[in-house]
Amino acid sequence: MALRTETEQAGMTLNLPPARITRAVCALLAIVFALTTCWLTPAGTVMAPSASADDATATDTTGTTNTDDKQRVTITIDAATPVVTASSGYQLRATVTNPTGGRLPAGKLNLATNVQHSFYSRTDIQDWSDGAENIPMLDGLAEADVPALDAGASASVTLTADKDTLARIITWGPKPVAVTYVVDGVSRARSHTFLTRSTDGLNLVETPALNLTVALPLTSSAWSIDENAMHDLLTNSSDDDQVVTAGDASVLDDARREAIAKHPKLQVVADPTLLTSEAKQASQSHSQSQQDDTAKDQAKDQQETARNLSSIALSGVMQPAGFDISAYNAHDNDGAYVAAGVERDDWNAETALGEYRTAKGDQSLSTGVYAWQGKANWSLASLTEAKKQGYSVVIANHEFDTGDDSTVHTGNMSVTTDEGDVTVLTQQRELSRLAQGKATSDDADAETSAAGRLARFVAQSAFYQMEQPYTSRNLLVCLSATADAATIDALMRAVEQSPWLNLTDLSTLAATDPYVSGDDALQLVQDDASLTAAQSSFQQQTLSTLANGRNGITRFASSVLLNGDGRADPWIKELLDTQSTIALHALGGDMKVAERMNVGATSMVDELMGGVVITPSESVTVVSETAKMPVTISNSYPYPVHVKVQSVTDSMEIVTSRQVETEVPAHGEAQVTFTIRVSTSGSTNARITLLDRNGTQFGDTQTTAITSVLRISDMSGFVIIGFAFLLGILGLWRQFNRKKDPDE
The missing domain is CATH 2.60.40.10 (Immunoglobulins)
Incomplete structure (x- = not known):
């Protein structure tokens, strides 16, 4: 007997089979869906086409072809x-x-x-x-x-x-x-x-607008070594400020300057060494303008760049050369940095402000000073170090705050350290990634272009305001240091056209009540931060290269240079200051810059040690037991040197005297003489090298060929030969004239 389901409808009880009920419900739902679609879909609607089963290439749910x-x-x-x-x-x-x-x-x-x-x-x-x-x-x-x-x-x-x-x-x-x-x-x-x-x-x-602070770090990734300026410094004791330059690529060309100038609420935080470098180049370009056309063009470019920099209203400066404080703390070896040429005073807040005042030519100026995050995340230890160096406000990248809160919060947190409270300005993750030219995920297909990322940026910022419209928040967004004029202008125009956003400055953000402080903030900060294995290895290699370069300069000053009266002290100080400038930029966190600085530090010492050279001499032919071999030493330095000259041959029969000491005047030459002694005919090579006063070799080795053609040079030799000849004649006469024994 089939079971039936009872259903009441309009006061009647109906007994319907389950299958009929199912079909009725499905039909009713289909009718409702069709009517709803017709009601919601206006005329002119374009429905996205679906893939055909006959199509050779299947499509996925996103509508893109499901191929490689x-x-x-x-x-x-x-x-x-x-x-x-x-x-x-x-x-x-x-x-x-x-x-x-x-x-x-x-x-x-x-x-x-x-x-x-x-x-x-x-x-x-x-x-x-x-x-x-x-x-x-x-x-x-x-x-x-x-x-x-x-x-x-x-x-x-x-x-x-x-x-x-x-x-x-x-x-x-x-x-x-x-x-x-x-x-x-x-x-x-x-x-x-x-x-x-x-x-x-x-x-x-x-509803109230969402506060937004947009910052642009003004740094250079083109720092390089001016080889001509370095040569002048080594040979003529010229100004060392021009050895390390911001490079050929201007960080503030006309287009970029105009883009920044059009948006006065854009917060520009500059590397103070960039400001002083450009100001120095501009001040010295007048003399270059009197030279050839190439020099005139270079001088014009330098003056233009300096004018562009001076015309920008800066919101603050960062640590000199963008010195990587987090990597410094992660390495945890202050002695290695000192040996490399970087003292703590070289990158503190006072030095940063001093560089800014020097570049502006006004020692009374003041501006905000911020410590910008390096390769590693800020840790409690590195924040403590930053505070000790005078930085009360630091800027963290969008990876620092790893919390996954349900809503965005103000980009300000207060962290208590042993040196005092530090204000950490944290970048909002999604907005900063988009502003820096990065997609929010690998699958975000529209974010492969600048326009697509900008559309997402505007949409995302609007959503952040909508999720808590009456909560006061201030978000930090940082552009990339390499952002071009088009990117800067497009982003700022979009923000300025968004009525739900209110642009503020870094000072306002830093003064805003932090969203977290005390123990809650400490829970978000790591005790220590570490570099990756590759970063740590490169850092160690850089420190070692820089230390070797600095040791070469101090060795030259103490063991080669003749500086009894101290006249060369200013020159040596210039050399060491230049090496420190090279080291500071090498440790700024940019690997390509570090590589160029490492090469520059090595070439500086090589050229320094190569300034005293042995003049190549012609081969020597010896026709007696003894002879003299002159060797000329030249000095291209502006100060005299005292060196040892050593000669060694690879023969036991042809030898020279071992060492001779000499003083070589500034920009002059000196000649020393080695004694050659031979005991047989033959040839060999004399390897002539320079030694410092401690006996350590430096510079290139010169090789001089020595050939011996031994001749009789005194009466005793002739007597010996004559006596031998007589003995030979006597022997022959006896052999032919002696009587033979009968038994023979």
Whole structure:
């Protein structure tokens, strides 16, 4: 007997089979879904095409072809309207590239959104960026033709959004946008980006803006050694400030200066050694302008760079040369740094401020002084060291605060150290990564371009304001030191056009109540920070190279230079100061700069020790038992030297005297003489080397060939030969004239 289910409907009891109930419910749900879709979908809607089963290449859930990444058709966002207002409209320009081996026929590029969708969590936003969130794109914005693409070809397409569709957005904030490339009804690629609607023209309650501080570190990654200036320093005792220069690549060309000047609320924190270097070059460029055309051009460039730097309103300075305080603490060997030429006073806050005043030419000026994070994260030990060196405020990168709070917080925390409280300004992770040209994840397909990252930045900042609209917060965003003019200008213009953001300065951020302090802050800070194995090895190698260079200078001063009256002391100080400048920049955390500085430190000592040389001499031919071998020593230094000259041969029969000492005048020559003694004919080489006063060799070895052609040179020799001749004659006469014995 079949069981039946009782259902009451309109006062009646119906006994229906379970299968019929299931079919009825499914039909009812289908009707409701169809009616809802028709009601929600307006005219002109562009639905994203789905992949055909007949298509040779299957597509994944994101709409991109499920093949090797290098063979996927790509969509790159070249430009997009960052903030949408009531009158701005929305435009997007994208490039479609065909990296496959075949030709793609003409297709379409669709632009769609969902005007009613709102993001409720940071996870939702990230999932959409990664293509992991399947949000229905119910509202078509635009469509454009894409021409046929040969293998390796690309096409640029501009899409202008339909104004009526934009007008249906009645809530402010980020909206999902899909850019879909369609060929023959099949989606071949899709990019997931955002448009952000401002409150302009919307009847909404205004909420307080989110405070945002945007900082730009002004440093150089092109520090290099001027070999001509170094040669002049070694031979003529010239000014040492020009040996280490900011390099040929100007860190503040006209375009970059104009971009910074257009946005006065951008917080520029400069390396003070960059300021003094450029100011020094500008002051000395007048004499160069009288030389050849190349020198005139160089002088003009230096003056222009210096003017650009002086015209920038700085918000503060960092530690000199961006000295890596965290790596210094991680290495935990102050003696190694001193041996390398870097004293603690070389990078403290007082020195940084002094460099700034010197560059500006006003010893009464004051500005903010900040310690910028190096390779390793700030630890309690490195924060203590920074405070001891006079830095009360430090700037940490976006990896310092590893907490995963549900909402963003003010980028200010107060950490108590043995030296006192330190204010740590922490960069907001996602916004800073985007500002520095990095995608939030490897799967964020729209964030491979600057325009795509900017769209995400604006959307993300809007969401942060929306998640806690009445909570006062101040976020820190730091641009990359290598950010170009276009990146700086685009980001700052987008921020300035975002009414939900309020730009502040570093002083305001530092004075803001910290979001965490005391024991709570200490829980977020590591006791010690360490470098990676590769970083630690490179650091050790750099310190060793620098120490060897400095030891070479001190050895030269004490064991080669003749400086009894102290006249050479200023020159030696210049050499040591230059070496310290080289070492300071080598330890600034930039590996490429460190490599150039290491080469410079080594070449400086090599050239210094190579300034006293043995003049190559011609080969010597010896025709008697003894002879003289003259050797000339030249000195290119501006001060006299006292050296030993040593000669050694590789023969026991042909030898020279071993050592001779001599003094060589400044920019002059001296000649010494070695005695050659021979006992047979033959040839050998004399290796002539220079020794310092302690007997340690330096400089290059010279080789002189010695050939011996021994001749009779006195009467005793002739007597011996004559006597031998007579004995020979007597022997022959006896052999022929003696009588033979009968028995023979």
